Amino acid sequence: xxxxxxxxxxxxxxxxxxxxTGCSSTPEATTxxxxxxxxxxxxxxxxxxxxxxxxxxxAGSSIATVTAGGPxxxxxxxxxxxxxxxSRREIFYDYDSFIVKDEYKPLLEAHAAYLxxxxxxxxxxxxxxDERGSREYNLALGQKRSESVKRVLTLLGVSESxxxxxxxxxxxxxxxxxxxAAYAENxxxxxxxxxx
Numbered sequence: 572x573x574x575x576x577x578x579x580x581x582x583x584x585x586x587x588x589x590x591x592t593g594c595s596s597t598p599e600a601t602t603x604x605x606x607x608x609x610x611x612x613x614x615x616x617x618x619x620x621x622x623x624x625x626x627x628x629x630a631g632s633s634i635a636t637v638t639a640g641g642p643x644x645x646x647x648x649x650x651x652x653x654x655x656x657x658s659r660r661e662i663f664y665d666y667d668s669f670i671v672k673d674e675y676k677p678l679l680e681a682h683a684a685y686l687x688x689x690x691x692x693x694x695x696x697x698x699x700x701d702e703r704g705s706r707e708y709n710l711a712l713g714q715k716r717s718e719s720v721k722r723v724l725t726l727l728g729v730s731e732s733x734x735x736x737x738x739x740x741x742x743x744x745x746x747x748x749x750x751x752a753a754y755a756e757n758x759x760x761x762x763x764x765x766x767x
Contacts, residue, residue, distance in 0.1 A: 713738030
């Protein structure tokens with residue numbers, strides 16, 4: 572799987588371009604999103620630059636143990652086992668970003684392995700944002716977040732027909748408070764399997 576990840580990163584770097592501007596400033600209520608294309612990059616934590624294929628670790632032996640089973644709706648215990656990486660369903664983002672961080676590589680590899688081995692399973696990637704920015708801006712950012720996860724999963728070999736994306740923008744906050752800690756909880760993608 573490590574080799575697949577390296578090739579996926581190389582393909583991603585060769586075919587996509589990151590378009591991020593103004594990430595360090597607070598978006599104003601009148602901010603407009605001019606680039607509506609979903610571009611994706613995987614970035615090493617706290618580096619701010621594209622991750623290279625060197626230094627990418629293995630995802631661990633737990634991925635190999637989650638590949639058996641039926642569709643999500645068939646009561647697959649791997650999806651509900653708290654010890655399984657499949658039980659983790661959240662990907663968190665930095666402020667005003669849709670870049671999937673390297674720390675979520677093992678999680679996405681586990682879900683990709685499950686989906687590839689269970690072709691009837693379907694997953695919905697739900698993009699969310701914090702409350703800052705206009706409603707339109709946040710819906711667009713949430714969509715870019717969900718599309719970035721879809722892009723990583725497809726680079727890992729998952730069929731596009733198994734993945735649905737949706738943006739809730741700021742409409743489904745996990746934490747309704749207006750604090751940095753709450754904002755960090757709300758900047759996320761949730762993974763939901765059909766029939767679960």
